[in-house]
Amino acid sequence: SQQGEEDPQALSIQEGENATMNCSYKTSINNLQWYRQNSGRGLVHLILIRSNEREKHSGRLRVTLDTSKKSSSLLITASRAADTASYFCATDARDDKIIFGKGTRLHILP
Amino acid sequence: GAVVSQHPSWVICKSGTSVKIECRSLDFQATTMFWYRQFPKQSLMLMATSNEGSKATYEQGVEKDKFLINHASLTLSTLTVTSAHPEDSSFYICSAPFDGRPYEQYFGPGTRLTVT
Numbered sequence: 001s002q003q004g005e006e007d008p009q010a011l012s013i014q015e016g017e018n019a020t021m022n023c024s025y026k027t028s029i030n031n032l033q034w035y036r037q038n039s040g041r042g043l044v045h046l047i048l049i050r051s052n053e054r055e056k057h058s059g060r061l062r063v064t065l066d067t068s069k070k071s072s073s074l075l076i077t078a079s080r081a082a083d084t085a086s087y088f089c090a091t092d093a094r095d096d097k098i099i100f101g102k103g104t105r106l107h108i109l110p
Numbered sequence: 111g112a113v114v115s116q117h118p119s120w121v122i123c124k125s126g127t128s129v130k131i132e133c134r135s136l137d138f139q140a141t142t143m144f145w146y147r148q149f150p151k152q153s154l155m156l157m158a159t160s161n162e163g164s165k166a167t168y169e170q171g172v173e174k175d176k177f178l179i180n181h182a183s184l185t186l187s188t189l190t191v192t193s194a195h196p197e198d199s200s201f202y203i204c205s206a207p208f209d210g211r212p213y214e215q216y217f218g219p220g221t222r223l224t225v226t
Binding site: 031092098100 | 142144146151152153154155156159167201203205207213214215217218219220222
């Protein structure tokens with residue numbers, strides 16, 4: 001089953017611009033995580049935000065969480081070509097499971 | 111950080127044959143592991159939960175007789191795709207959480223299965 005829905009599904013921006021991706025989910029959560037996946041490769045964990053947190057930073061990444069709206073956003077500032085990848089939000093569910101959203105394919109244009 | 115490995119990283123097999131994929135936690139023990147499947151340009155779909163010492167639990171719509179899971183030890187889970195068909199071609203990824211920290215999961219690099 002899918003828990004999260006990201007939008008946009010695909011995003012193309014110029015290098016140096018900021019990229020914002022959004023994620024909405026359906027049920028209550030303890031944590032929300034963002035992952036990156038380069039084409040055909042494994043997942044890279046980016047950041048975890050707990051349900052009692054509203055905002056978290058890590059380098060060029062900024063994640064917000066609004067539990068009242070059941071939504072989160074991932075902002076990548078000063079984008080680089082190496083940021084080209086798919087980005088997924090993931091929420092915890094029962095029995096330690098992590099459920100992924102549909103993902104946003106980000107393409108950074110040179 | 112913790113490392114999870116998968117073997118093989120890619121495999122090509124003929125329709126009707128079975129393929130085994132291994133998932134190992136290299137430097138920690140995992141009583142639970144998870145198996146995901148990912149079709150091109152799609153998200154990861156949870157297939158099943160592998161439990162050490164007991165039967166795997168499967169998500170709705172996943173055929174347990176087709177996708178056999180064995181959690182042989184605290185560091186190894188295997189997924190066997192039986193009687194594979196071209197529609198089983200996919201990217202299979204496993205993950206393992208630290209015991210007691212379910213939100214801290216470590217993902218394997220994935221296995222690309224192509225059934226011809």
